[in-house]
Amino acid sequence: MLIYLKPLSIFPELHSDTLFGAITYAISQLYPEKVDEMVKSFEDEPPFIISSTFPFIFKEDFENGKKIKFYPKIIFPQKSKDLEEKYHPKDFKEYKKVKFIEENLFFDLLKGKLSESDILRNYNQYTFIKGLLMRESYNIDVNFGENIIPNNSVNRITNETEGIFYTSGNEFKNMGLFFLVEFMDEDYKPIVKAAIKFLKDRGFGRDISTGKGQFDYFIxxxxxxxxxGGNYFVTLSRFIPNSDDLAHINEFASYEIDSKRGKSSSNEIRKQIRFFKEGSVFPDYKKYYGRNVSSGKVNPAIEFGFAFPLKCNLEEDK
Known part of the structure; x- marks a missing residue:
């Protein structure tokens, strides 16, 4: 299932862990009798897995018009220094800024029909806009990026302004976000759909009281x-490996590691969580990868860490 989100205001960044947290919250409000059962089921076999959100471009009609989707830039085993020495420095410098790759390019890379060297060798034939790499230039005025907005802090008792604080988020023009959900247990499909509708009415993020995080959606x-086919996979989500996953990582795997340390509504600082970033490549040897991690004591939370794997047969750069 693919879910398109059309932000209507300043919108937060939504990786798979944040998205899962929001969906779990929505389920706890709509189906309080099911949420504990759902969280526990992930200890054995995930009833569903979700990707992070990625950008798409649309023109005029959000629901029925053409949508150009982008996936994360694949982290290839090829060392960037080798590529830098082979190709024009200006092209390589710009290519390093690419964050997302147009869908048809992404799948050609997955199938081994295309390599990074092929892209860099003919880089002048591609279009690069706002971190997006595409095969052609679409006649659509697009823009997205972070915006920092000042807000007044008001004393609720005296109704007087006490100062200014700042919030940040992303703005979109003729663009939106999409994410994928794969269900292992079909009983959860209507539950997740109801959770998305609930979040549309509520909004994403912590600044919903000021109108941020609002969106339309289309499923x-x-x-x-x-x-x-292939002996490797690319993850479309943040991936927290278990000990078995770590034992199977070999010299051909290619990945980037990041971390997060969340804070609860009561300002409790949760433990640091490390994960592999979207676009990382690993050996394919089983059906499910990763795990959910409990975080926090005062206000416990679940950090989603299952990989959203896509098998691949990446072409070896020459």
Whole structure:
């Protein structure tokens, strides 16, 4: 299932862990009798997995118009220093700024029909806008990026302004975000759909009281990803490995590691969580990868850490 989000205001960054937290919260409000059962089920076999959100471009009609989707830049085993020495420095410098790759390019890379060297060798044939790499230039005025907004802090008792604080988020023009959900247990499909509707009415993020995080959405239930053959996979979500996953990482795996340390509504600082970033590549040896991690004592939370894997047969750069 593919879910398109059209931000209507300043919108937060939504990685798979944040998205899962919001969906879990919505389920706890709509189906309080089911949320504990759902969280526990992830200890054995996930009833569903979700990707992070990625950008798409649309023109005029959000629901029925053409949508150009982008996936995360794949972290190839090829060392960037080798590529830098082979190709024009200006092209390589710009290519390093690429964050997302147009869908058709992404799947050609997955199938091994294309390599990073092929892209850099013919870089002048591609279009690069705002971190997006695409095969052609679309006649659509697009823009997205972070915006920092000043807000007044008001004393609720005296109704007087006490100072200014700042919040940040992303703004979009002719663009939106999409994410994928794969269900292992179909009983959760209507539950997740109801959670998305609840979040539309509520908003994403902590600044919903000031109108931020509002969105429209559209669900494409027919969309399914093609899983190509290969001995490796690319993750479309933040991936927290278990000990078995770590034992299978070999010299051909290619990844970037990041971390987060969340804070609860009561200002409790939760433990630091490390994860592999979207676009990382690993050996494919089983059906599910990763785990959920408990975080926090005063206000416990669950950090989603299952990989959203896409098998791949990456072409070796020459």
């Amino acid at each position: 494409d239930e027919e969309y399914s990803l093609n899983h190509y």
